[in-house]
Amino acid sequence: MGSGIYHDIGVIPAINGLGVYTDLGGSRLSPTVWRAMEESNQSFIRMPDLLDSSGAVIADLLHSEAARVTPGASSAIALGIAACMTGPNARFTEQLPDTTGLKTDVLIQGRHRYKYDRMVRHTGAQLREVGNINGTDPEELEAAIGSSTAAICFPAHLDRTPGTVPLEEVTEIGHRHGIPTLVDAAFLNYPLDVMESFASKGSDLVIFSSKYMGGPNTGGFICGRHDLIGAVALHDFTRFEASKYLSFGRPFKLDRQLVVGVVVALQEWLEMDHEQRFRDYARRVELIKGQLDGSSGIEATPMCFTMQETLAPEPVNCLHIRRESDSSDPAAIAAALAADDPSILVHQMDGAIVVDVECMSEEEAELTGRRLKAVMSPA
C-alpha cells in the first residue's frame, strides 16, 4: 500500500463496503464497459451524431419511442423538465431560466418530495407541492393543474406510498389536460421488465442512472415520447455548439467515451446473468463471514441492504455483524476500519456494522473480513 495514482494525488483509496454512492465514485466499471470506452478514445466522432445514434440504440433496447444519453439522471431531470417547458421551440432554449411566457409550474405530491426534486428548479420552473406530507388525493392533483402547469414530477421509488396517487392515475389525470409526467426511475432497473413498466403506465419521460447498472458515475439517460426527447436534444450541449441559440443545457456536457460507456453498460445489464450476480454477492459475503466464523461473541448474518437503506432478508448483498455483548461500539469499529490504508468504509446501523459487497472484489472482501476480525476481537 502507499503507492499508486490516488496516493500520488494525495488521497487514500477506499474499499467500498457501502454500495453504489455518487460520493464514492459510483460503480466499478466492468471490463467490457472499460474496453468500449478505451476503444472510443481512439477516434473522434461528431457528437450530435453519437448522441442521436446512441439514443436510438437505447430506445430500441427498452422499446421506447426515443431516448438520449445525459450526464447522469440529475441532469436528465433538468433537461426533461426544460423540454416540457419549451416544447420544440428552440428560441426558448436560450431564455431559461427566465420563464417569461413559458409554463412554469411542475407539480409534485406532498409525500413525493425527495432530494432530487431540486433539479426541477434548475430550469427556472417552480415546484408546486400538491396536498401535503399527509397525502394527496386525485381530485387535489387534478384541481392543481392550470394554464401554467408544465409537467408532473414523479419519483418512481415512492409510487404506492400510502396517501399518494399511483403512477397510472397520475399520468391519466395529466393526459386529460395535456400535461406530461416525468418519472425518476434512477435505480429501478431490476427485475429487468420494471424498466419498461413506467412507459406502459403512461409516463411521458422516464430517466435512469448509469451508476446503478455498472456504468459511469456521470452517465444516465432519458427515454420517452419522440417529441419531448427531440426537445431535450434542442436543450443539450450539442445545440449550444451547433445551432444559433445558446441553449440552457451547455453545462451538461458529455465525453464520447462516456456516451459509449452508458450504452455498453445498459446492453451488458440487459444481457447479464443476474442470478450469477446475486451468487457473486453471496460468495463475497461468505468470504467475509468465513474470516469471522470462530471468533467468539461475533454474530454475522447475510442480509440485503436495500436501495432505501433498510435491511431485508434477501437477495443477499451484505453482511450484518454485531457483537453479542452489548458493549459493541459500531462507530469505533467503523472509524478503525476507515483509518486503514486502504480505508475500509462500512455502514453502522442500529448497533451493528453492515458491509455491502456489491462494489467489492473477492480480494477486498477477504481483506475486509480479516480487518473486521482484528478490530472486533476482544483485546
Ligand SMILES: *Cc1c(COP(=O)(O)O)cnc(C)c1O
Ligand atoms: C442517484 C439518483 C439520482 C441522480 O442520478 P445521477 O445519475 O447520479 O445524477 C436521481 N434519482 C435517484 C432516485 C437516485 O438514486
